[in-house]
Amino acid sequence: MSATPSPSDAGLSLLGLHHVFDGIPVVHDVTVHVAPGEILCLLGPSGCGKTTTLRLIAGLEPPSGGRVVLNGRQLSRPGSIIPPERRGVGFLFQDFALFPHLNVADNVGFGLSKSDPARAHKIQSLLQQVGMASHSMAWPHQLSGGQQQRVALARALAPEPGLMLLDEPFSGLDKRLRDQVRDETLRVLKESNVCTVMVTHDPEEALLMADRIAIMQAGHVVQIGTPTELYDTPATPFVAAFFGDINSMEGQIHGEHVQSPLGRLRPAVIPTGLADGSPVGVVIRPEAISLNPADPDGEAIVRDARPIGRGALVWLEINGTLFKARTFGGPLPAIGAACGFTVDQSHTHAFAKL
Numbered sequence: 001m002s003a004t005p006s007p008s009d010a011g012l013s014l015l016g017l018h019h020v021f022d023g024i025p026v027v028h029d030v031t032v033h034v035a036p037g038e039i040l041c042l043l044g045p046s047g048c049g050k051t052t053t054l055r056l057i058a059g060l061e062p063p064s065g066g067r068v069v070l071n072g073r074q075l076s077r078p079g080s081i082i083p084p085e086r087r088g089v090g091f092l093f094q095d096f097a098l099f100p101h102l103n104v105a106d107n108v109g110f111g112l113s114k115s116d117p118a119r120a121h122k123i124q125s126l127l128q129q130v131g132m133a134s135h136s137m138a139w140p141h142q143l144s145g146g147q148q149q150r151v152a153l154a155r156a157l158a159p160e161p162g163l164m165l166l167d168e169p170f171s172g173l174d175k176r177l178r179d180q181v182r183d184e185t186l187r188v189l190k191e192s193n194v195c196t197v198m199v200t201h202d203p204e205e206a207l208l209m210a211d212r213i214a215i216m217q218a219g220h221v222v223q224i225g226t227p228t229e230l231y232d233t234p235a236t237p238f239v240a241a242f243f244g245d246i247n248s249m250e251g252q253i254h255g256e257h258v259q260s261p262l263g264r265l266r267p268a269v270i271p272t273g274l275a276d277g278s279p280v281g282v283v284i285r286p287e288a289i290s291l292n293p294a295d296p297d298g299e300a301i302v303r304d305a306r307p308i309g310r311g312a313l314v315w316l317e318i319n320g321t322l323f324k325a326r327t328f329g330g331p332l333p334a335i336g337a338a339c340g341f342t343v344d345q346s347h348t349h350a351f352a353k354l
């Protein structure tokens with residue numbers, strides 16, 4: 001967890017946010033700061049408390065404990081919340097429903113004062129920003145899902161909110177459209193320099209969109225950091241597994257080394273305070289195991305190999321244990337062949353337990 005934010009900081013501060021449903025805690029003591037212009041993704045499996053955290057930030061739910069502060073203004077604490085419409089917050093949810101009886105321009109202008117002389121200019125420039133300027137007179141039912149989502153983004157940004165809240169905003173779009181709308185949304189949010197919190201269960205989406213990711217498990221934020229920090233130095237096996245395939249195995253710690261079925265390793269992350277010989281869990285990503293098919297005396301036997309894109313996923317038997325390795329290019333290794341292997345130690349992580 002990052003250093004405790006001060007409520008007077010610019011941006012969003014969640015201070016010991018806590019929530020209980022029917023006596024069951026579902027959000028535990030979440031403390032995090034999101035700076036202006038920063039995109040924070042709340043990432044985690046179904047039921048871990050992401051949406052509840054977002055609803056607490058939005059003011060759709062009063063917190064059981066803790067506070068929500070935006071740009072020094074207290075928005076929520078137990079027993080006192082400022083309602084969502086008075087928070088200066090923009091929303092982009094999966095069901096981004098545009099008003100069907102308003103055309104595109106009027107949807108975008110919905111939150112703007114009719115007497116604002118700059119209203120028409122603001123609407124047009126937002127539509128320009130999201131690439132929908134030529135559709136300003138169209139009706140929502142005449143637009144594709146991706147176009148509707150872009151108009152919804154412009155509508156949410158129109159009142160110049162201090163905070164944008166996104167809940168699985170692209171999950172209703174098909175894959176090709178999703179990639180495109182996601183890239184555009186990222187660009188527009190960055191141009192707007194708005195503080196953003198986005199909920200997703202998709203690690204790839206979080207890696208692509210987020211400046212920082214908060215990983216949630218059973219209501220707790222278990223790690224918060226940049227995409228690179230979380231991928232390269234996961235705090236727990238759960239975090240490591242959340243970002244892709246892993247091999248996990250038992251080993252024994254000896255100083256800064258671990259004895260494992262892959263031999264003697266020097267993991268990048270290793271638990272401290274354990275006596276030599278103590279059991280540890282070791283996690284290693286498939287891409288950290290490289291094959292050397294030219295070494296017929298190698299200790300690894302190829303048990304299976306499947307092409308994936310430009311490379312392959314290869315199952316290797318090493319000292320009686322099966323490991324997954326990832327190759328990038330080259331011919332598929334022959335099943336049953338012996339080969340050598342090397343391990344990228346910087347992508348090896350040891351934990352007190354798996």
Ligand SMILES: Nc1ncnc2c1ncn2[C@@H]1O[C@H](COP(=O)(O)OP(=O)(O)OP(=O)(O)O)[C@@H](O)[C@H]1O
Nearest residue numbers: 021022026044045046047048049050051052053201
């Ligand atoms: N209104 C409610 N009343 C009672 N329990 C609730 C309510 N809303 C959510 N919960 C429970 O709180 C927990 C967290 O739910 P939440 O929707 O925040 O998870 P999530 O991580 O967003 O999951 P998903 O990805 O499936 O949407 C779950 O166990 C859920 O059943």
